[in-house]
Amino acid sequence: MIERGKGVAIWMQIAARLRSEIEEAGIPPGGRLPSEVELAAQFGVNRHTIRRALEELSRTRLIYVEHGKGSFVAEPLMDYQISLRPRFSEWVRRHNLEPAGEKLGLRVLDHAGLPEADIARDIFTLLPGERILELERLGTADSRRIALSRHIFPVDRLPGLEAALLNCTTITEALARIGIADYVRLRSRISCRMPTSREVTLLASEPESPLLQSENVNVTADGTPLELCFAVYPSTRVAFVVEPTS
Amino acid sequence: MIERGKGVAIWMQIAARLRSEIEEAGIPPGGRLPSEVELAAQFGVNRHTIRRALEELSRTRLIYVEHGKGSFVAEPLMDYQISLRPRFSEWVRRHNLEPAGEKLGLRVLDHAGLPEADIARDIFTLLPGERILELERLGTADSRRIALSRHIFPVDRLPGLEAALLNCTTITEALARIGIADYVRLRSRISCRMPTSREVTLLASEPESPLLQSENVNVTADGTPLELCFAVYPSTRVAFVVEPTS
């Protein structure tokens, strides 16, 4: 079953075999694979070759390897549909999980104090001295931490928003309370970067694993800029999906 | 101008100052900032504090820091519009750069030998033993390496494709030659990960900087699955932009 000298590296063949075996055997997330020594004996190759195959599976996030413990099947990524309406809770519920959000901070400050002051000024066409509201939020699905987001609102134009956000558990709910029944995504900018130590702590993620990062501009139904959202997602838990037709 | 004990950390204030100074002074990409020691004297703070501010600017990709050399203003990211029609060359030209593609490899193999055999089987509903064509490509803009992609085609259904790809410089051109005038994006899945050493070499990127990764399904005008594309982009050069309305 393993063919030598046929143009395809042995570790590639082993990786493919393990991939299909994991799927067919239906090993659940968290399930353990045989040890490297066992696999080496089983395939009749050196342990280095097994390690190369496992590294490939690990890099593509099908498994994760823990020093001194073994190799385990990873949780599948949650696909986050980049749709017209950005709604964290609805997304989590579509995956049959229970959404929750923890407010980490809410403050009102002069927009010049914002790290993204220039972006905010451009989007909202802020006047000098105009204040913004900054809400930081940790989003979870079944207690699993999947999103850390900062939401920026032009608070001087949205009377009652601060109180509404303090009392509501979701942003959609707070906006509805001050009379904004609907809002949509105007643009998303997606990039990635390594986490800060704070992000590692808050998201309970690994420092060596990058974060998916999105910068969203959301507007009301009539096109007025409403919210600027900067969010990061652990790349071990979330992927984005874009379907142009939706 | 730097206020101590006013609730905002000094390094944050310095980061904001540097950010706006870079913009106002119009320091071009590649332009050098003063050394850490100079900045520390200038702001009247410890070098550690300057380093914390520079780290912030570096993490948000406004600058990059090189050991022994100094800090430099970074090139702005190229925004890659995730639009209906995925066309590498057109995208690069829209940024007023010259696109080029280097074919790294082109081979025809049984689809079972593909790392993503299961995905390919699902998308194309491949028959047992059906072959696929795998093209690997390095995309550049003004000689700057920005994309490493693998393109998977169900080659048994596309007579003449292999020869066309060998002779053409772009995929769009090769497909046109075998009678496929148009094709569109059905779905994109976006994630990120750390690069392999091969990817670092091919893309001339940094091993500690993550790659944006996309997995695209492209179909012909009538909806027939045509191509599966796996691509990685250096996160220091490319960001994705999604505009639902476009």
Add this chain to the structure above:
DNA sequence: CAAAATTTGTGCGTATGTATG
């Protein structure tokens, strides 16, 4: 080519303000 100077990277110790319980 070699030495010196410059610049960033890293580590340790200390002190202070702030938030939490």
Add this chain to the structure above:
DNA sequence: ACATACATACGCACAAATTTT
């Protein structure tokens, strides 16, 4: 009021990479 934890800020020293002399 007190203890604890954490982020912030400073000072000093030395390592490592690069450039200049």
